[in-house]
Structures are given as structure tokens and as C-alpha cells.
Amino acid sequence: MKYLTWLLNAAIFFVLFAFALNNQDTVTMHLFFGARWQAPLVLILLCALLLGVVLGVVVMLPLWLRARRRSAARPATAPIPLPPAVPDAVSTASRPPNGT
Template identity: 60%
Template sequence: MKYLLWLLKAAIFFTLFAFALNNQQDATVHFFFGTTWTAPLVLVVLAAFVLGLIVGVLGMVPRWWKHRTAARDAQAAARAQQAQPAQAEVAPPQHQGRNCRQRRRFAFFSRHRTERRAWNLI
């Protein structure tokens, strides 16, 4: 498998190298206000690729920060919860007028609801 990946990487490299050799003619890029940039076509394609990467990363940075702060807050809440002494677990209230099956179902869902809340904090 390691050799297959190495072979695939080599094939991609040689394909891009052949592309660069076949596109050595100059390309002119016209910007606003009459400015132009004349460079080999490979450099123009590479510059467009790098500019696209930069724009994509800058577009994702706010969401990364949001998730990072949410994870940090969740870790702080988990540490604070672990630092508190263990409290006795409160049994769900017994509802009058329900049969045994309905009471068990209510206890099951209320217990899992609190567990889900705890998992969302992590």
C-alpha cells in the first residue's frame, strides 16, 4: 500500500511537471486601470490557485474561532462540573394516575434527556 501511494504521488508530480513544461508561453493578465502582468502561464495558474486557497481559508477562519471557543467553554464547564462534589441523583417525580409502564417510560426519557444535555456540554 505504501508503494502504491508513492507511485500515485509520483504520477501526480510528473503530470504537473509535464503541464508546466507544455505551458511555458507568456500569458498576460489585465487588471483594472490598465495595469497588466505578463508571466509564464504556469505562474499565472499557480498564483490563481494560491489566491483561491487564501480566500477559502479566510472564509473559514470565523467558523474555526467559533468552534474553538465553544470547545474551550465546554471543557471549562466539564472541569467545573468535575470539581464540584458529587450530588445525590434526584429520582424523577412519580406522577399520580399513570400506570407502571408509563412511569417507567417517563423515567427512561427524563434520564436520557439529562444525559444528552451533559453530552452536549462536552
């Protein structure tokens, strides 16, 4: 299984590397207020991916912190006590009653 994971990771790396080599042309990105940014297409795509990851983490961070606070504030669960031992029917039936 370990070798299959390495093989899959290598395949993904080589596909992305080939994509990067095939997309080295400079593109112009038109931003707000007439600003322009010229960079290779792969760099622009990488920046867009990183921006999406950062925005996703920023949006999820309050929810993660709230869940962590709730789990830390919750008291540890006490072990459930076992019910008292009940004598089984066979051992009580074979004993003579008290006093005889």
C-alpha cells in the same frame, strides 16, 4: 499501501511537471485600470490557486475559531456512574430468609 501512495504522488507530480513544461509561453493578464501582467501561464495559474486557498482560509477562519472556542468552553464530560449492583435472582433464591 504505502508504496501505492508514493506511486500515486509521483504520478501526480509528473503530470503537473509535464503540464508546467508544456505551458511556458508568456501570457498577458489584463488587470484593472489598464494594468497588465506578463508571466508564464503556469505562474499565473499557480497564483490563482494560491489566491483561492488564501481566500478560503480567510473565510473559514472565523468559523474554525468559533467552533474551537465553543469546544474549549464546554466543560469536560463527567464519567457516567454505573447503576448500583443488583443481586441476581439465582443467588437470592438459594439463600434462606433472614432469621431462620
